[in-house]
Amino acid sequence: MSEYRHTCMIRGDGGRVIRAILDRICNKWTLLVVATLDQGSVRFTDLQRQIPGISQRMLTLTLRNLERDGLVSRTVHAEVPPRVEYALTPTGKSLIPPALALAGWATEHVPHIEASREAYEAKG
Template sequence: MATKTAAEQRDEAKQVFDAYFAECPSRKLLDTLSDKWVTLLLTALSDGPRRYSDLSRRIAGVSQKMLTQTLRGLERDGLVSRTLTPSVPVRVDYALTPLGESLMPLVAAIKSWAEAHMEDVEAARDRYDAAGA
């Protein structure tokens, strides 16, 4: 049986998308999906298409730069679609793609879990901080 070189092992790992390998492209996707703005944008779009200004009002604290940057990244990854409607002014709507919709059960569950368990997390943080003081 022939042994594989490290380069061959890395190439093989890329083909099976194993996020434990540093070179695996799924790591970048995991990095994207773990971003708070991504989670909030996806859940804001889960009820249907929204305009940029609606998203900006819905997600408190997001800057125009971060909102634009996050929407572009989600569009690039195929999770969100952008539709221009010629009018005065031009109307731009954002919506989940079928790929984005397939992610929603997981994203919604994480958001719900965070909201439901925040008191427990805060209590754990307080205990940890008190023990370290």
């Protein structure tokens, strides 16, 4: 029995919680935000500049969700104007190795996946 199925049976939720967490982590922007924050604390505007194509709204939503899930911390410095910095929590930092492993797997298998897609499309 796979570890995933075993965990779902123990939890009794059919994998709902695990799927929700994986949906959050594997969305379009989360891994880019986490990878950028792996460099250390970053201000919102600097973070937005370092992630091409992300809108202010999407960055705000992504950061809120990551903070809610305990992967990112938000620090407001009492200055005028206020300075807000985001950083990975220990849980967020623990996401880096599996994310790098997944990215490595994807990079290694790109040629096979592209060939399979082309063969599939050629079938008609």
